[in-house]
Amino acid sequence: MKRLFVLFFITLLNASLIWSQDYVNVVARPGEDVQSLLAWYKLHEYQCNFDKFYEINNLKSDTKLQHNKVYKLPILLYRYNGKSIRTTIGDEDINKALRIKAYNEQMLEVGLMTTNFVLNRALWVPIYEVECKGGKTVNPPLATNTNPTTSAPPISTPPPPTNTSPATSMPSGQQYAIFGKNQTIKMQSDKLQNAVYYIVAGHGGPDTGAIGSRSGKDLCEDEYAYDVSLRLAKNLLENGATVYMITRDNNDGIRDERYLPCDYDEVCWPNKKIPRGQKSRLTQRASAINDLYDKHKARKAKVQRALMIHIDSRSQSNQTDVFFYHHPASPGGKVVANQLQKTIKAQYEKHQPSRGYKGTVTARDLHMLRETNPTAVYIELGNIRHERDQRRFVVKDNRQAIANWLMDGLVEDYLRN
Numbered sequence: 001m002k003r004l005f006v007l008f009f010i011t012l013l014n015a016s017l018i019w020s021q022d023y024v025n026v027v028a029r030p031g032e033d034v035q036s037l038l039a040w041y042k043l044h045e046y047q048c049n050f051d052k053f054y055e056i057n058n059l060k061s062d063t064k065l066q067h068n069k070v071y072k073l074p075i076l077l078y079r080y081n082g083k084s085i086r087t088t089i090g091d092e093d094i095n096k097a098l099r100i101k102a103y104n105e106q107m108l109e110v111g112l113m114t115t116n117f118v119l120n121r122a123l124w125v126p127i128y129e130v131e132c133k134g135g136k137t138v139n140p141p142l143a144t145n146t147n148p149t150t151s152a153p154p155i156s157t158p159p160p161p162t163n164t165s166p167a168t169s170m171p172s173g174q175q176y177a178i179f180g181k182n183q184t185i186k187m188q189s190d191k192l193q194n195a196v197y198y199i200v201a202g203h204g205g206p207d208t209g210a211i212g213s214r215s216g217k218d219l220c221e222d223e224y225a226y227d228v229s230l231r232l233a234k235n236l237l238e239n240g241a242t243v244y245m246i247t248r249d250n251n252d253g254i255r256d257e258r259y260l261p262c263d264y265d266e267v268c269w270p271n272k273k274i275p276r277g278q279k280s281r282l283t284q285r286a287s288a289i290n291d292l293y294d295k296h297k298a299r300k301a302k303v304q305r306a307l308m309i310h311i312d313s314r315s316q317s318n319q320t321d322v323f324f325y326h327h328p329a330s331p332g333g334k335v336v337a338n339q340l341q342k343t344i345k346a347q348y349e350k351h352q353p354s355r356g357y358k359g360t361v362t363a364r365d366l367h368m369l370r371e372t373n374p375t376a377v378y379i380e381l382g383n384i385r386h387e388r389d390q391r392r393f394v395v396k397d398n399r400q401a402i403a404n405w406l407m408d409g410l411v412e413d414y415l416r417n
Ligand SMILES: [Zn+2]
Pocket: 202, 203, 209, 210, 221, 310, 311, 312
Protein backbone atom coordinates (compact mmCIF):
# COMPACT_ATOMS: atom_id res chain seq x y z
CA MET A 1 0.00 0.00 0.00
CA LYS A 2 2.90 2.34 0.70
CA ARG A 3 3.69 2.73 -2.89
CA LEU A 4 3.37 6.45 -3.02
CA PHE A 5 6.49 7.36 -4.88
CA VAL A 6 4.63 8.61 -7.85
CA LEU A 7 6.29 11.88 -8.59
CA PHE A 8 4.66 14.78 -10.30
CA PHE A 9 6.91 17.04 -12.27
CA ILE A 10 4.55 19.85 -12.79
CA THR A 11 6.13 22.40 -14.99
CA LEU A 12 3.71 24.83 -16.49
CA LEU A 13 5.74 25.67 -19.55
CA ASN A 14 2.92 26.96 -21.64
CA ALA A 15 -0.80 27.48 -21.58
CA SER A 16 -1.59 24.20 -23.24
CA LEU A 17 -3.82 21.75 -21.46
CA ILE A 18 -1.09 19.30 -20.83
CA TRP A 19 1.56 20.05 -18.28
CA SER A 20 4.41 20.16 -20.78
CA GLN A 21 3.36 16.75 -22.11
CA ASP A 22 4.43 15.13 -18.90
CA TYR A 23 4.02 11.54 -18.03
CA VAL A 24 3.38 10.12 -14.62
CA ASN A 25 6.68 8.95 -13.17
CA VAL A 26 7.39 5.97 -11.02
CA VAL A 27 10.42 4.54 -9.25
CA ALA A 28 11.05 0.89 -10.08
CA ARG A 29 11.35 -1.42 -7.13
CA PRO A 30 13.72 -4.34 -6.68
CA GLY A 31 12.73 -7.30 -8.81
CA GLU A 32 10.09 -5.39 -10.72
CA ASP A 33 9.66 -6.04 -14.42
CA VAL A 34 7.72 -4.08 -16.99
CA GLN A 35 4.75 -6.41 -16.89
CA SER A 36 4.29 -6.28 -13.16
CA LEU A 37 4.87 -2.52 -13.14
CA LEU A 38 2.22 -1.91 -15.78
CA ALA A 39 -0.11 -4.35 -14.07
CA TRP A 40 -0.02 -2.27 -10.90
CA TYR A 41 -1.30 0.63 -12.92
CA LYS A 42 -3.86 -1.51 -14.76
CA LEU A 43 -2.10 -0.83 -18.02
CA HIS A 44 -1.17 -4.37 -18.84
CA GLU A 45 -4.06 -5.19 -21.10
CA TYR A 46 -2.98 -3.14 -24.09
CA GLN A 47 0.07 -3.89 -26.15
CA CYS A 48 0.18 -0.18 -26.92
CA ASN A 49 1.10 0.57 -23.30
CA PHE A 50 4.08 -1.74 -23.46
CA ASP A 51 5.25 -0.25 -26.76
CA LYS A 52 4.86 3.27 -25.41
CA PHE A 53 6.62 2.42 -22.19
CA TYR A 54 9.72 1.31 -24.07
CA GLU A 55 9.50 4.26 -26.43
CA ILE A 56 9.19 7.06 -23.88
CA ASN A 57 11.91 5.59 -21.69
CA ASN A 58 14.23 4.94 -24.63
CA LEU A 59 14.45 1.27 -23.82
CA LYS A 60 14.72 -1.84 -25.88
CA SER A 61 11.89 -4.23 -25.25
CA ASP A 62 14.03 -6.79 -23.48
CA THR A 63 15.67 -4.32 -21.13
CA LYS A 64 15.49 -5.06 -17.42
CA LEU A 65 14.31 -2.33 -15.11
CA GLN A 66 16.84 -0.93 -12.69
CA HIS A 67 15.52 -0.56 -9.23
CA ASN A 68 15.33 2.93 -7.76
CA LYS A 69 15.45 4.39 -11.23
CA VAL A 70 12.66 6.75 -12.32
CA TYR A 71 10.62 5.64 -15.33
CA LYS A 72 7.85 7.33 -17.22
CA LEU A 73 4.55 5.50 -17.26
CA PRO A 74 2.36 5.59 -20.37
CA ILE A 75 -0.05 7.90 -18.54
CA LEU A 76 -0.34 11.52 -19.62
CA LEU A 77 -0.75 14.23 -17.01
CA TYR A 78 -3.40 16.77 -17.92
CA ARG A 79 -4.20 19.90 -16.00
CA TYR A 80 -7.84 19.33 -15.09
CA ASN A 81 -9.80 22.48 -15.95
CA GLY A 82 -12.32 22.12 -13.12
CA LYS A 83 -15.22 21.71 -15.55
CA SER A 84 -15.15 18.33 -17.14
CA ILE A 85 -12.85 15.65 -18.40
CA ARG A 86 -14.23 16.07 -21.87
CA THR A 87 -13.27 19.74 -22.12
CA THR A 88 -9.97 19.10 -20.38
CA ILE A 89 -8.79 16.60 -22.93
CA GLY A 90 -10.70 18.11 -25.83
CA ASP A 91 -12.65 14.99 -26.67
CA GLU A 92 -16.45 14.80 -26.65
CA ASP A 93 -16.59 11.05 -26.13
CA ILE A 94 -18.59 10.60 -22.94
CA ASN A 95 -17.67 6.96 -22.52
CA LYS A 96 -14.02 7.81 -22.76
CA ALA A 97 -14.46 10.53 -20.14
CA LEU A 98 -16.21 8.08 -17.83
CA ARG A 99 -13.47 5.51 -18.30
CA ILE A 100 -10.82 8.10 -17.49
CA LYS A 101 -12.72 9.25 -14.41
CA ALA A 102 -13.07 5.68 -13.23
CA TYR A 103 -9.39 5.07 -13.87
CA ASN A 104 -8.37 8.05 -11.74
CA GLU A 105 -10.67 7.00 -8.94
CA GLN A 106 -9.33 3.50 -9.02
CA MET A 107 -5.76 4.75 -8.81
CA LEU A 108 -6.79 6.85 -5.82
CA GLU A 109 -8.56 3.93 -4.23
CA VAL A 110 -5.52 1.67 -4.41
CA GLY A 111 -3.20 4.40 -3.18
CA LEU A 112 -1.14 4.88 -6.34
CA MET A 113 -2.53 8.39 -6.64
CA THR A 114 -2.59 10.55 -3.55
CA THR A 115 -5.23 13.16 -4.27
CA ASN A 116 -8.48 13.28 -6.20
CA PHE A 117 -7.83 14.94 -9.58
CA VAL A 118 -10.64 17.39 -8.92
CA LEU A 119 -8.67 18.71 -5.99
CA ASN A 120 -5.11 18.85 -7.30
CA ARG A 121 -6.11 19.22 -10.94
CA ALA A 122 -3.74 16.49 -12.07
CA LEU A 123 -5.76 14.21 -14.31
CA TRP A 124 -4.22 10.91 -15.36
CA VAL A 125 -5.04 9.82 -18.88
CA PRO A 126 -3.75 6.39 -19.89
CA ILE A 127 -2.08 6.79 -23.24
CA TYR A 128 -4.18 4.10 -24.87
CA GLU A 129 -7.17 6.40 -24.46
CA VAL A 130 -5.66 9.10 -26.65
CA GLU A 131 -3.07 7.56 -28.87
CA CYS A 132 -3.83 4.01 -29.80
CA LYS A 133 -7.45 3.31 -29.16
CA GLY A 134 -8.46 0.07 -30.74
CA GLY A 135 -4.92 -1.23 -30.55
CA LYS A 136 -4.68 -4.90 -29.86
CA THR A 137 -5.01 -6.18 -26.35
CA VAL A 138 -2.68 -8.61 -24.72
CA ASN A 139 -3.56 -11.30 -22.26
CA PRO A 140 -3.07 -9.99 -18.78
CA PRO A 141 0.28 -11.31 -17.62
CA LEU A 142 -1.03 -11.58 -14.10
CA ALA A 143 -3.68 -14.16 -13.53
CA THR A 144 -5.76 -13.78 -10.40
CA ASN A 145 -3.48 -16.01 -8.38
CA THR A 146 -0.04 -15.03 -9.59
CA ASN A 147 1.11 -11.95 -7.79
CA PRO A 148 4.27 -10.06 -8.64
CA THR A 149 7.14 -11.56 -6.72
CA THR A 150 7.98 -8.30 -4.97
CA SER A 151 4.75 -7.94 -3.04
CA ALA A 152 1.08 -8.53 -3.42
CA PRO A 153 -0.89 -5.82 -5.20
CA PRO A 154 -3.11 -3.68 -3.00
CA ILE A 155 -6.23 -5.12 -4.57
CA SER A 156 -6.86 -8.30 -6.40
CA THR A 157 -5.90 -8.35 -10.03
CA PRO A 158 -8.97 -8.12 -12.20
CA PRO A 159 -9.94 -11.16 -14.24
CA PRO A 160 -9.08 -11.19 -17.95
CA PRO A 161 -11.36 -9.00 -20.05
CA THR A 162 -14.53 -10.70 -21.12
CA ASN A 163 -15.25 -8.05 -23.68
CA THR A 164 -12.41 -6.91 -25.86
CA SER A 165 -14.25 -3.98 -27.34
CA PRO A 166 -13.86 -1.29 -24.73
CA ALA A 167 -16.31 1.12 -26.29
CA THR A 168 -18.63 1.47 -23.35
CA SER A 169 -16.77 -0.02 -20.44
CA MET A 170 -13.27 -0.47 -19.17
CA PRO A 171 -11.69 -3.58 -20.66
CA SER A 172 -12.22 -5.55 -17.50
CA GLY A 173 -14.51 -3.24 -15.59
CA GLN A 174 -13.31 -1.17 -12.69
CA GLN A 175 -12.79 -2.71 -9.33
CA TYR A 176 -12.49 -0.84 -6.09
CA ALA A 177 -11.10 -2.67 -3.10
CA ILE A 178 -13.72 -1.15 -0.84
CA PHE A 179 -16.58 -2.87 -2.66
CA GLY A 180 -15.01 -6.31 -2.43
CA LYS A 181 -13.54 -8.81 -4.84
CA ASN A 182 -16.40 -9.63 -7.14
CA GLN A 183 -17.86 -6.18 -7.49
CA THR A 184 -17.22 -4.44 -10.75
CA ILE A 185 -18.15 -0.86 -11.44
CA LYS A 186 -20.19 -0.49 -14.58
CA MET A 187 -20.54 3.14 -15.54
CA GLN A 188 -24.18 3.97 -16.30
CA SER A 189 -24.14 7.71 -16.87
CA ASP A 190 -22.54 10.94 -15.77
CA LYS A 191 -25.76 12.46 -14.56
CA LEU A 192 -24.26 13.16 -11.13
CA GLN A 193 -21.24 14.93 -12.53
CA ASN A 194 -19.56 17.29 -10.11
CA ALA A 195 -21.64 16.04 -7.19
CA VAL A 196 -19.85 14.90 -4.04
CA TYR A 197 -21.34 12.55 -1.45
CA TYR A 198 -20.02 11.73 2.00
CA ILE A 199 -21.59 8.54 3.20
CA VAL A 200 -21.37 7.73 6.87
CA ALA A 201 -22.58 4.29 7.80
CA GLY A 202 -23.42 4.84 11.45
CA HIS A 203 -21.19 3.47 14.23
CA GLY A 204 -18.23 1.22 13.36
CA GLY A 205 -14.91 0.36 14.98
CA PRO A 206 -15.41 -0.39 18.67
CA ASP A 207 -19.08 0.66 18.39
CA THR A 208 -21.42 -1.83 16.75
CA GLY A 209 -24.50 0.34 17.21
CA ALA A 210 -27.74 -1.38 18.14
CA ILE A 211 -27.68 -5.18 18.25
CA GLY A 212 -30.66 -7.26 17.28
CA SER A 213 -31.03 -10.97 17.78
CA ARG A 214 -32.36 -13.38 15.20
CA SER A 215 -32.10 -17.16 14.84
CA GLY A 216 -29.52 -17.20 17.61
CA LYS A 217 -27.34 -14.68 15.83
CA ASP A 218 -26.42 -11.11 16.64
CA LEU A 219 -27.33 -8.55 14.03
CA CYS A 220 -25.06 -5.53 14.42
CA GLU A 221 -26.50 -2.28 13.17
CA ASP A 222 -23.18 -1.05 11.81
CA GLU A 223 -22.73 -4.04 9.50
CA TYR A 224 -26.14 -3.72 7.88
CA ALA A 225 -25.96 0.07 7.64
CA TYR A 226 -22.55 -0.35 6.04
CA ASP A 227 -23.81 -2.81 3.45
CA VAL A 228 -26.64 -0.50 2.37
CA SER A 229 -24.17 2.41 2.37
CA LEU A 230 -21.73 0.60 0.09
CA ARG A 231 -24.51 -0.29 -2.32
CA LEU A 232 -25.60 3.34 -2.39
CA ALA A 233 -21.99 4.48 -2.90
CA LYS A 234 -21.64 2.15 -5.86
CA ASN A 235 -24.85 3.45 -7.44
CA LEU A 236 -23.68 7.04 -7.09
CA LEU A 237 -20.22 6.26 -8.44
CA GLU A 238 -21.67 4.49 -11.45
CA ASN A 239 -23.52 7.65 -12.33
CA GLY A 240 -20.58 9.98 -12.28
CA ALA A 241 -20.52 11.24 -8.69
CA THR A 242 -17.51 11.53 -6.44
CA VAL A 243 -18.19 9.45 -3.35
CA TYR A 244 -16.40 9.14 -0.04
CA MET A 245 -17.13 6.27 2.29
CA ILE A 246 -16.31 7.94 5.61
CA THR A 247 -16.61 4.85 7.78
CA ARG A 248 -14.80 2.07 5.97
CA ASP A 249 -14.07 -1.58 6.38
CA ASN A 250 -11.14 -2.78 4.34
CA ASN A 251 -12.17 -6.41 4.26
CA ASP A 252 -15.96 -6.25 4.10
CA GLY A 253 -17.15 -5.43 0.63
CA ILE A 254 -20.75 -5.57 -0.51
CA ARG A 255 -22.07 -8.79 1.00
CA ASP A 256 -25.01 -10.88 -0.03
CA GLU A 257 -25.23 -13.10 3.05
CA ARG A 258 -28.23 -12.97 5.34
CA TYR A 259 -26.11 -12.84 8.46
CA LEU A 260 -23.25 -10.36 8.41
CA PRO A 261 -20.82 -11.13 11.23
CA CYS A 262 -20.17 -8.33 13.71
CA ASP A 263 -16.62 -7.02 13.59
CA TYR A 264 -14.69 -4.08 15.02
CA ASP A 265 -12.14 -3.20 12.37
CA GLU A 266 -13.87 -0.30 10.61
CA VAL A 267 -11.76 2.82 10.16
CA CYS A 268 -12.49 6.46 9.42
CA TRP A 269 -11.53 8.10 6.12
CA PRO A 270 -8.86 7.84 4.91
CA ASN A 271 -7.62 5.09 7.18
CA LYS A 272 -7.81 6.26 10.79
CA LYS A 273 -8.47 4.12 13.79
CA ILE A 274 -11.88 4.90 15.25
CA PRO A 275 -11.60 5.97 18.90
CA ARG A 276 -13.73 4.57 21.69
CA GLY A 277 -15.39 7.68 23.02
CA GLN A 278 -18.58 8.65 21.25
CA LYS A 279 -17.74 12.34 21.13
CA SER A 280 -14.29 11.73 19.62
CA ARG A 281 -15.73 9.25 17.12
CA LEU A 282 -18.21 11.78 15.84
CA THR A 283 -15.69 14.62 15.86
CA GLN A 284 -13.29 12.47 13.85
CA ARG A 285 -15.77 11.73 11.09
CA ALA A 286 -17.20 15.25 10.99
CA SER A 287 -13.74 16.72 10.51
CA ALA A 288 -12.88 14.15 7.82
CA ILE A 289 -15.97 15.35 5.96
CA ASN A 290 -15.32 19.03 6.53
CA ASP A 291 -11.72 18.86 5.26
CA LEU A 292 -12.87 17.27 2.03
CA TYR A 293 -15.85 19.59 1.79
CA ASP A 294 -13.62 22.69 1.83
CA LYS A 295 -11.45 21.30 -0.92
CA HIS A 296 -14.36 20.37 -3.13
CA LYS A 297 -16.04 23.69 -2.43
CA ALA A 298 -12.93 25.50 -3.63
CA ARG A 299 -13.18 23.40 -6.77
CA LYS A 300 -16.79 24.45 -7.26
CA ALA A 301 -18.57 21.18 -6.66
CA LYS A 302 -22.16 21.49 -7.80
CA VAL A 303 -23.75 19.76 -4.82
CA GLN A 304 -22.24 18.25 -1.71
CA ARG A 305 -24.25 16.02 0.60
CA ALA A 306 -23.46 14.19 3.83
CA LEU A 307 -25.65 11.17 4.49
CA MET A 308 -25.68 9.45 7.85
CA ILE A 309 -27.22 6.01 7.65
CA HIS A 310 -28.55 4.16 10.68
CA ILE A 311 -30.84 1.26 11.55
CA ASP A 312 -31.57 1.94 15.20
CA SER A 313 -34.74 3.93 15.38
CA ARG A 314 -35.85 4.23 18.96
CA SER A 315 -39.15 2.47 19.19
CA GLN A 316 -38.45 -1.17 19.86
CA SER A 317 -42.05 -2.24 19.74
CA ASN A 318 -42.96 -0.63 16.48
CA GLN A 319 -41.92 -1.51 13.04
CA THR A 320 -40.61 1.67 11.52
CA ASP A 321 -40.56 2.94 7.98
CA VAL A 322 -37.51 4.73 6.63
CA PHE A 323 -37.48 8.23 8.09
CA PHE A 324 -35.28 11.29 8.09
CA TYR A 325 -33.77 13.99 10.27
CA HIS A 326 -32.30 17.31 9.27
CA HIS A 327 -30.76 19.96 11.50
CA PRO A 328 -33.26 22.60 12.72
CA ALA A 329 -31.05 25.34 11.28
CA SER A 330 -30.64 23.67 7.89
CA PRO A 331 -33.39 24.51 5.41
CA GLY A 332 -31.26 22.82 2.73
CA GLY A 333 -31.15 19.62 4.75
CA LYS A 334 -34.90 19.76 5.10
CA VAL A 335 -35.36 20.06 1.34
CA VAL A 336 -33.12 17.06 0.68
CA ALA A 337 -34.82 15.02 3.41
CA ASN A 338 -38.23 15.87 1.95
CA GLN A 339 -37.08 14.78 -1.49
CA LEU A 340 -35.75 11.46 -0.20
CA GLN A 341 -38.93 10.90 1.79
CA LYS A 342 -41.05 11.62 -1.26
CA THR A 343 -39.11 9.18 -3.45
CA ILE A 344 -39.18 6.43 -0.83
CA LYS A 345 -42.89 6.96 -0.22
CA ALA A 346 -43.60 6.53 -3.92
CA GLN A 347 -41.61 3.30 -3.94
CA TYR A 348 -43.35 1.90 -0.87
CA GLU A 349 -46.71 2.70 -2.41
CA LYS A 350 -45.71 1.04 -5.63
CA HIS A 351 -44.44 -2.15 -4.02
CA GLN A 352 -46.70 -2.44 -0.97
CA PRO A 353 -49.76 -0.35 -1.81
CA SER A 354 -51.87 -1.73 1.00
CA ARG A 355 -49.42 -0.99 3.75
CA GLY A 356 -49.17 2.77 3.76
CA TYR A 357 -45.87 4.48 4.34
CA LYS A 358 -45.42 6.48 7.53
CA GLY A 359 -41.81 7.68 7.32
CA THR A 360 -41.37 11.23 8.59
CA VAL A 361 -39.04 14.19 8.19
CA THR A 362 -38.15 15.93 11.46
CA ALA A 363 -35.65 18.42 12.75
CA ARG A 364 -33.19 17.17 15.33
CA ASP A 365 -30.06 18.67 16.78
CA LEU A 366 -27.73 15.72 16.25
CA HIS A 367 -23.95 16.11 16.36
CA MET A 368 -23.37 14.86 12.82
CA LEU A 369 -26.03 17.17 11.43
CA ARG A 370 -24.84 20.16 13.39
CA GLU A 371 -21.09 19.77 12.92
CA THR A 372 -20.85 18.86 9.25
CA ASN A 373 -20.60 21.54 6.58
CA PRO A 374 -22.23 19.88 3.56
CA THR A 375 -25.99 19.79 3.45
CA ALA A 376 -26.65 16.82 5.70
CA VAL A 377 -29.41 14.29 6.19
CA TYR A 378 -29.72 11.55 8.75
CA ILE A 379 -31.45 8.47 7.40
CA GLU A 380 -33.03 5.95 9.72
CA LEU A 381 -33.67 2.80 7.74
CA GLY A 382 -35.55 1.03 10.50
CA ASN A 383 -34.91 -0.78 13.73
CA ILE A 384 -32.43 -3.65 13.73
CA ARG A 385 -33.95 -4.94 16.97
CA HIS A 386 -37.41 -5.31 15.53
CA GLU A 387 -38.34 -8.69 14.12
CA ARG A 388 -40.13 -7.42 11.04
CA ASP A 389 -37.41 -4.90 10.21
CA GLN A 390 -34.82 -7.65 10.60
CA ARG A 391 -36.70 -9.65 8.04
CA ARG A 392 -36.20 -6.76 5.64
CA PHE A 393 -32.52 -6.30 6.25
CA VAL A 394 -31.31 -9.88 6.15
CA VAL A 395 -32.41 -10.12 2.52
CA LYS A 396 -29.77 -8.71 0.20
CA ASP A 397 -32.29 -7.65 -2.43
CA ASN A 398 -34.01 -5.46 0.13
CA ARG A 399 -30.71 -3.85 1.07
CA GLN A 400 -30.11 -3.21 -2.61
CA ALA A 401 -33.63 -1.86 -3.15
CA ILE A 402 -33.31 0.73 -0.43
CA ALA A 403 -29.92 1.80 -1.84
CA ASN A 404 -31.53 2.17 -5.26
CA TRP A 405 -34.39 4.24 -3.91
CA LEU A 406 -32.05 6.54 -2.02
CA MET A 407 -30.04 6.91 -5.20
CA ASP A 408 -33.20 7.89 -7.13
CA GLY A 409 -34.04 10.50 -4.51
CA LEU A 410 -30.52 11.92 -4.67
CA VAL A 411 -30.73 12.20 -8.44
CA GLU A 412 -33.94 14.20 -8.05
CA ASP A 413 -32.22 16.36 -5.46
CA TYR A 414 -29.27 16.93 -7.80
CA LEU A 415 -31.51 17.87 -10.72
CA ARG A 416 -33.14 20.60 -8.68
CA ASN A 417 -29.78 22.29 -8.16
ZN1 LIG B 1 -27.16 4.04 14.80
